[in-house]
Amino acid sequence: MSIPEPEITPVNAPHWQGLREGRLMIQRCTKCGHHWMPAREDCPSCLHDGYEWVQASGRGRLVSWVVYHTAFNKAFAGRVPYSVAVVELEEGARAITNIVNWRDGLRADQPVELAIEEEDGVALARFRAV
Amino acid sequence: MSLRGKTVIAGIGHTKFGALPGRSTISMNVEACRKALADAGVEKGMVDALYVKYPTSAYESKYGQTLAEAMGLRPRIGGVWDQAGASNASMISFAAMAIEAGQCEIALVAASDNPKSGTRQAYEKVRNGDGVASYGWFGIAPGYAMIARRHMAQYGTTHEQLGAVAVVCRANGADNPNAQLRKAITLDEYLASRWIAEPLRRDDCCLVSDSGGAVVVMSARRAKELKVKAPVPILGFGQGQTSWEVAQRPDLTATEAVVSGKTAFKMAGLAPKDIDVAQIYDCFTITPILTLEDYGFCKKGEGGPFVASGAIARGGALPMNTSGGLLSETGMPGMQLVIEGVRQMRGEANLQVKGAETCIVSNQGGVMHTHSTLILGQRL
Ligand SMILES: [Zn+2]
Numbered sequence: 446m447s448i449p450e451p452e453i454t455p456v457n458a459p460h461w462q463g464l465r466e467g468r469l470m471i472q473r474c475t476k477c478g479h480h481w482m483p484a485r486e487d488c489p490s491c492l493h494d495g496y497e498w499v500q501a502s503g504r505g506r507l508v509s510w511v512v513y514h515t516a517f518n519k520a521f522a523g524r525v526p527y528s529v530a531v532v533e534l535e536e537g538a539r540a541i542t543n544i545v546n547w548r549d550g551l552r553a554d555q556p557v558e559l560a561i562e563e564e565d566g567v568a569l570a571r572f573r574a575v
Numbered sequence: 576m577s578l579r580g581k582t583v584i585a586g587i588g589h590t591k592f593g594a595l596p597g598r599s600t601i602s603m604n605v606e607a608c609r610k611a612l613a614d615a616g617v618e619k620g621m622v623d624a625l626y627v628k629y630p631t632s633a634y635e636s637k638y639g640q641t642l643a644e645a646m647g648l649r650p651r652i653g654g655v656w657d658q659a660g661a662s663n664a665s666m667i668s669f670a671a672m673a674i675e676a677g678q679c680e681i682a683l684v685a686a687s688d689n690p691k692s693g694t695r696q697a698y699e700k701v702r703n704g705d706g707v708a709s710y711g712w713f714g715i716a717p718g719y720a721m722i723a724r725r726h727m728a729q730y731g732t733t734h735e736q737l738g739a740v741a742v743v744c745r746a747n748g749a750d751n752p753n754a755q756l757r758k759a760i761t762l763d764e765y766l767a768s769r770w771i772a773e774p775l776r777r778d779d780c781c782l783v784s785d786s787g788g789a790v791v792v793m794s795a796r797r798a799k800e801l802k803v804k805a806p807v808p809i810l811g812f813g814q815g816q817t818s819w820e821v822a823q824r825p826d827l828t829a830t831e832a833v834v835s836g837k838t839a840f841k842m843a844g845l846a847p848k849d850i851d852v853a854q855i856y857d858c859f860t861i862t863p864i865l866t867l868e869d870y871g872f873c874k875k876g877e878g879g880p881f882v883a884s885g886a887i888a889r890g891g892a893l894p895m896n897t898s899g900g901l902l903s904e905t906g907m908p909g910m911q912l913v914i915e916g917v918r919q920m921r922g923e924a925n926l927q928v929k930g931a932e933t934c935i936v937s938n939q940g941g942v943m944h945t946h947s948t949l950i951l952g953q954r955l
Pocket residue numbers: 474475476477478479488489490491492493
């Protein structure tokens with residue numbers, strides 16, 4: 446069973462298009478410079494309604510992670526155990542992601558780098574702990 | 576003007592807890608309200624406010640009006656409140672404020688849900704607007720696990736310390752004839768419990784329950800006029816909310832119990848050292864650890880050693896969840912903690928803390944998005 450596909454909207458389309466092209470695209474406020482994920486229309490920091498898409502460096506740190514031993518969704522029944530993590534990009538935005546080498550052991554605040562992977566036809570912004 | 580002690584919880588009522596197949600949330604709410612009114616000695620016709628937590632399992636528009644109709648009430652004020660698990664303590668504080676503002680005199684505050692036997696559609700629906708489901712990010716327990724992992728990394732909290740919460744709540748539930756799960760566990764049994772979302776095990780997770788609970792709120796003055804038999808004064812209340820999803824929180828281990836508790840303690844004119852017994856929302860074992868720290872019962876980061884020290888057990892400095900909490904009495908989100916707080920302050924709890932004069936009640940919801948605190952005093 447395939448993983449749930451992201452719901453592509455006019456607002457978030459550049460993010461998913463960027464991943465298909467090998468780039469992690471995130472939004473930056475044109476007024477205050479705040480970066481954020483996931484995609485939304487207005488800057489959650491200063492409420493400005495203007496933003497631009499910029500390519501993230503792909504570097505960040507591991508904030509926390511969990512290992513699923515129970516599938517909360519049928520598509521993941523055959524994938525347990527698997528890990529989901531929170532990563533903070535060096536631009537400041539936070540992302541829900543997977544760490545591709547989680548089985549090697551992880552530690553909080555470990556540096557991570559972007560490792561885009563395709564799964565069931567969806568390009569995902571995963572990370573590698575370094 | 577402080578609202579300290581101005582309002583009271585005049586009556587409490589609840590259904591059985593567990594699998595109650597065939598019971599609608601409306602019927603369970605009516606049962607809980609009927610019992611709470613009888614406990615307070617108040618006629619239905621005197622009720623002029625109805626606050627109800629919407630059933631999380633299945634959303635229904637104007638649920639408050641549906642419940643009012645089922646009881647033939649004409650509330651002057653009220654409605655459905657949604658702060659998830661923080662709703663009950665918050666609705667009680669909104670009722671107290673409405674009473675003091677002259678908007679109503681006698682309020683029913685109620686909550687019911689049937690996730691065990693009824694639908695769980697709300698929990699099963701996959702929304703993927705932000706794409707996180709594509710990464711496998713689902714469920715409530717993993718959200719708390721994400722916080723627990725960070726707390727372990729940041730402060731050295733251990734599995735054994737998480738387990739200490741489960742051991743205490745399960746021991747208390749085992750002695751509670753009304754509890755859904757009456758099976759105490761040892762720390763070794765806890766450590767052998769299977770992983771759900773590591774670092775959380777099955778025995779870190781609350782029960783799933785069909786249930787209903789209600790309380791009657793009125794002014795202390797009105798309770799005296801009506802000769803209510805055991806009114807329990809509300810000494811303080813407070814709330815707090817973060818806007819952020821777990822992933823977005825600047826510090827995953829910081830919760831809204833800080834501001835919620837501070838507000839309630841200030842109103843009550845009390846400090847953590849003045850509290851005799853605690854009913855702390857224990858949807859997962861990490862939750863009381865964070866809450867006790869953020870309330871100031873121990874330093875930030877020392878919640879693990881605090882719960883493992885015996886402080887929260889029977890005979891400890893701060894006996895906690897004396898009827899078993901969400902881990903053992905019922906998974907109902909929060910009202911049972913208020914009800915047990917009232918029993919303790921009446922001196923009629925099953926595991927009564929002798930001489931207890933103050934009780935703190937914590938309700939919280941989402942993945943530590945919302946928090947609400949009540950501080951109760953000894954019955955008038
Ligand atoms: Zn901005």
